Amino acid sequence: MAGENSTASSWKFLRRLVLGLFVALCLALFLLWRIDNPRVERFRMALIDRFVPSMGWMLTPVTSVTRMLDDYRSYDQIYQQNLELRRELQRMEVWREAASQLEQKNAELRALNNLRLNPSLAYVAGELMADSGGPYSQSGLLNIGLIDGVADGQAVVDGNGLIGRVAGVGENTSRLLFLTDTSSQVPVHIPNARQHGILTGDNSENPLLQFASDPDEVATGMRVVTSGDGGVFPSDILVGEVVRGVDGRLRVLLVADYRNAEFLRVLRDASDDMGIEPGGVVGDIPPPLPELDATLPAEAPVQ
Amino acid sequence: MSGWRIAFNRTIFVITAALCITIPLITLDYSVDRVLPPDLFYALCVSWIIRQDKTADMPLVIIMALLADFVLMRPVGLGALLILVTTEIARNNARVLRDQGFILEWLAVSIGFGLMMLVQNLLLTFAFANRVALSDIGQISLSTILCYPFMSAFLYYVLRIRHGAGRLRINRLGRVA
Numbered sequence: 001m002a003g004e005n006s007t008a009s010s011w012k013f014l015r016r017l018v019l020g021l022f023v024a025l026c027l028a029l030f031l032l033w034r035i036d037n038p039r040v041e042r043f044r045m046a047l048i049d050r051f052v053p054s055m056g057w058m059l060t061p062v063t064s065v066t067r068m069l070d071d072y073r074s075y076d077q078i079y080q081q082n083l084e085l086r087r088e089l090q091r092m093e094v095w096r097e098a099a100s101q102l103e104q105k106n107a108e109l110r111a112l113n114n115l116r117l118n119p120s121l122a123y124v125a126g127e128l129m130a131d132s133g134g135p136y137s138q139s140g141l142l143n144i145g146l147i148d149g150v151a152d153g154q155a156v157v158d159g160n161g162l163i164g165r166v167a168g169v170g171e172n173t174s175r176l177l178f179l180t181d182t183s184s185q186v187p188v189h190i191p192n193a194r195q196h197g198i199l200t201g202d203n204s205e206n207p208l209l210q211f212a213s214d215p216d217e218v219a220t221g222m223r224v225v226t227s228g229d230g231g232v233f234p235s236d237i238l239v240g241e242v243v244r245g246v247d248g249r250l251r252v253l254l255v256a257d258y259r260n261a262e263f264l265r266v267l268r269d270a271s272d273d274m275g276i277e278p279g280g281v282v283g284d285i286p287p288p289l290p291e292l293d294a295t296l297p298a299e300a301p302v303q
Numbered sequence: 304m305s306g307w308r309i310a311f312n313r314t315i316f317v318i319t320a321a322l323c324i325t326i327p328l329i330t331l332d333y334s335v336d337r338v339l340p341p342d343l344f345y346a347l348c349v350s351w352i353i354r355q356d357k358t359a360d361m362p363l364v365i366i367m368a369l370l371a372d373f374v375l376m377r378p379v380g381l382g383a384l385l386i387l388v389t390t391e392i393a394r395n396n397a398r399v400l401r402d403q404g405f406i407l408e409w410l411a412v413s414i415g416f417g418l419m420m421l422v423q424n425l426l427l428t429f430a431f432a433n434r435v436a437l438s439d440i441g442q443i444s445l446s447t448i449l450c451y452p453f454m455s456a457f458l459y460y461v462l463r464i465r466h467g468a469g470r471l472r473i474n475r476l477g478r479v480a
Contacts, residue, residue: 015361022365022387029369029380034430044373051374055325062329070331133327133340135439137376140333180335182433203436205335258334
């Protein structure tokens with residue numbers, strides 16, 4: 001009887017010890033995540049890169065069925081949509097004519113100026129395959145990764161305009177951080193007001209437009225495009241238009257369609273490899289200064 | 304319960320947990336105001352442990368909880384820690400929760416989830432990390448609470464996760480075998 005009791009109590013003690021160890025492990029991981037975030041995020045991306053494609057047998061059919069149901073629901077509004085599309089088409093016919101005339105004029109002007117456009121901006125198309133699965137991040141998972149030439153920081157666009165940037169790359173998948181996420185900050189330009197600003201996500205549908213040099217000059221309805229400052233994003237990608245939020249602050253109504261995002265394009269500069277390791281620092285990395293090395297004396301002068 | 308049955312149920316637990324982690328990833332709507340999925344993993348762990356704690360061991364729970372943290376973009380380690388603590392509380396009170404009937408079990412599990420989310424937000428505040436909006440907490444809590452009876456029914460009737468199944472058999476003489 002006494003033996004049984006001592007076995008039970010030692011078993012209880014062992015169990016508490018293991019629980020304590022697991023609690024300590026979790027706390028250590030949490031601290032590591034806060035302190036050395038890029039390394040943990042790299043590990044996270046590598047794990048997702050293995051786990052999510054392995055669950056594709058379930059993800060693909062369920063997504064397809066959900067999409068079919070969604071399409072079926074949209075049949076209700078098909079007549080209304082058809083009428084709307086016809087009206088839009090009529091308007092677009094006028095714009096097409098104007099665009100073709102402008103294109104011709106542009107070509108003539110380019111020829112006059114002997115202008116060479118940068119042909120090196122390439123893109124790779126991918127499919128948005130999964131959500132972040134909760135409120136912790138406004139992001140999605142793309143089915144293209146390192147082997148397709150995707151790198152951290154590259155701009156991602158849908159058919160309408162900028163939707164976000166790549167933030168985490170695995171072999172076969174990459175994470176797309178939406179403009180609405182709190183970690184997203186994109187330098188933008190408002191051509192009509194000739195002002196620059198930073199588009200900052202705040203987990204709302206319309207991200208904040210901050211640091212405009214003269215906010216009074218910025219009016220609602222003005223077009224917002226990427227400025228290309230910092231050398232991460234190409235310039236002049238359409239982002240949206242300026243709106244004023246209920247709080248009176250300047251915000252941007254995004255043109256990207258987050259409700260029906262499916263096929264997206266990752267823009268990459270084919271000529272200029274940014275050379276960023278996954279999880280590395282995004283932006284211009286200053287090159288080493290060989291002149292400085294050459295000017296240094298081989299040995300320190302003896303005092 | 305025989306050894307092979309325990310091993311089989313552990314495998315089922317791992318597979319079901321992997322499914323519960325994957326299902327929230329499925330969506331067609333990526334907008335900010337999309338409907339947030341319930342925390343299926345929490346519902347699975349707690350419901351399973353209350354019914355059959357032997358086959359959802361602490362190491363299995365912690366491994367799957369860490370996987371959920373990584374895959375679902377949660378704060379790494381924090382979600383696993385809170386799941387571990389909550390499931391251990393459920394494990395220690397499993398008999399009481401079972402004996403009080405399902406409504407009280409449901410209530411306790413719901414309060415547990417709400418508290419877990421609030422403690423998580425508190426710890427995120429201390430760590431100067433981004434917190435989850437209270438409206439999002441409310442939405443996730445509500446959907447998790449609503450899905451809990453379905454998860455329990457699925458475990459009980461489909462996967463046949465029951466307490467002491469096959470152990471306390473009463474023979475024709477009324478004796479416990």
